[in-house]
Amino acid sequence: MLRHCVKFMLVLCCAFQLKAAPIQAGDVLEVSLADLRPTQAVISHDQVNYKLASYRTNSKKLLEDFCEMSGWGKKVEFSTESSLLRPDSYQCLGKEKGKKQKKSEMNTVVLGPDNQLYLTDGHHGFSALYDYVGKELKVSVLVTEVFNQPQHQTSGNRHDFFAVLVAQGLSWPKDANGEALSAEQWPQQLGRAALHNDPYRGAAYFLQGGVWKKPKPALPFVEFYWADYLRQQPELAFTGYKSAAALLQWLERIHAHLLSLKATTSISHGFTAAELGWTGKADYQRLDQLLCAADKPGRLGLSLQMRGMALSCG
Structure with a gap:
């Protein structure tokens, strides 16, 4: 009898220890x-493709980006055998140095309210990791708000x-044509297969740093605001991915x-x-270097090569 009581107490104790603390x-x-x-x-x-192309040619860049997104800075120690799926094969030096x-x-x-985690920043960076490494990759994220309290558990929540997310500037509620989305239309996963392409958002990305710069303090979705405006200008209609030269002219x-x-x-x-x-x-210099920088593909050039588009540099 005593043995069974002790066993029960040990199981009960372990159950309390294993119970996760509320987020x-x-x-x-x-x-x-x-x-x-x-x-x-x-x-x-196009922004994600640029990231993927840079990872293909520079494995250090992949690890640096990952360590930085994890909050440990860019410095990393790695080898040619390192993989993000094997945490013991590399070291984020900021973490190792305490x-x-x-x-x-x-x-x-x-x-x-459904106890799901909703990403409110970093869709491009995490989509690049999703497509390059895989959905099983473990990443670090910061919780900024919790909506699973009883007051949120209502019908139609x-x-x-x-x-609420839209009102707080934590979500962009439009599709690639600038049309409003319903809650049922929101994607369930990251990556290019689930998140549609907005070429105007890409245009804002590639021109950022010259004719416009990110305001300070940071403004969420600033590239999407520019994309919204560009989409409404008839003379700036997107011409498609016909050729690298045509896209640069656009x-x-x-x-x-x-x-x-x-x-x-x-x-x-x-x-x-x-x-x-x-x-x-x-910023004509930035424009000139988008396709080719000297004899190597520029940021846009690398992105278009990921689409299988022909590019001649040098």
């Missing part, structure tokens, strides 16, 4: 990419939850159009050009 805002979690739900339905495939994890560098999530037209704006021009969602980082400064 709270400020927690850092390690989860697989498959466990994350997107809060936007579109990304720039440095404090930088939460400001980490991608963020919220815990939904999914719609209410998404409405970006040159966008660049010229942006130069013609004024600081007070209304762009999107009540923001002016100046508020979205417009500089009004030409």
Whole structure:
């Protein structure tokens, strides 16, 4: 009898120890990419393709990006046999040296009323990892808000939850054509297969740093605001992925159009050009190096090569 009582107490004790503590805002979690739900339905495939191309030619870049997204900085120790799926095959030196994890560098999530984790930042970076490494990859994320409390457990809470995310600027609720999405239309996974391509979002990405720069403090979805505006200009209609030269000409037209704006021009969602980082400064050198930088593919060139498009440099 005593033996059974002791056994029962040990089982009960272990059960209490194994019970996970409730997730709270400020927690850092390690989860697989498959466990994350997107809060936007579109990304720039060209931006992700550029990342993938750089990873193919530079394995150190892949590990550096991963360590940085994990909050440990870019310094990494690795070998030619290192793999993100084998954490013991590389070292994020910031972590190994006992440095404090930088939460400001980490991608963020919220815990939904359905106890799912919803990614609110980092869709491009994590989609690149999803497509290059796989959905089973474990990543570190920062919880910024929790929505699974009793007051959120109401009928129709999914719609209410998404409405709150949009109102708080934590979600982009439009498709690749700029049309509004319902809660049922939101994708269930990361990666280019699930998140549709917005070429105008890609245009904003490749022109960023010249004719416009990211405003400070950071403004969520600033590239999407620019994309919304560009999509509405008939003379800037996307010409498709016919050739590298044609795509560059399209970006040159966008660049010229942006130069013609004024600081007070209304762009999107009540923001002016100046508020979205417009500089009004030409950046022809950046344009010239998008396809080819010297005799090597530039950022856009690498991205287009991932699509199988022909490119001649040098």
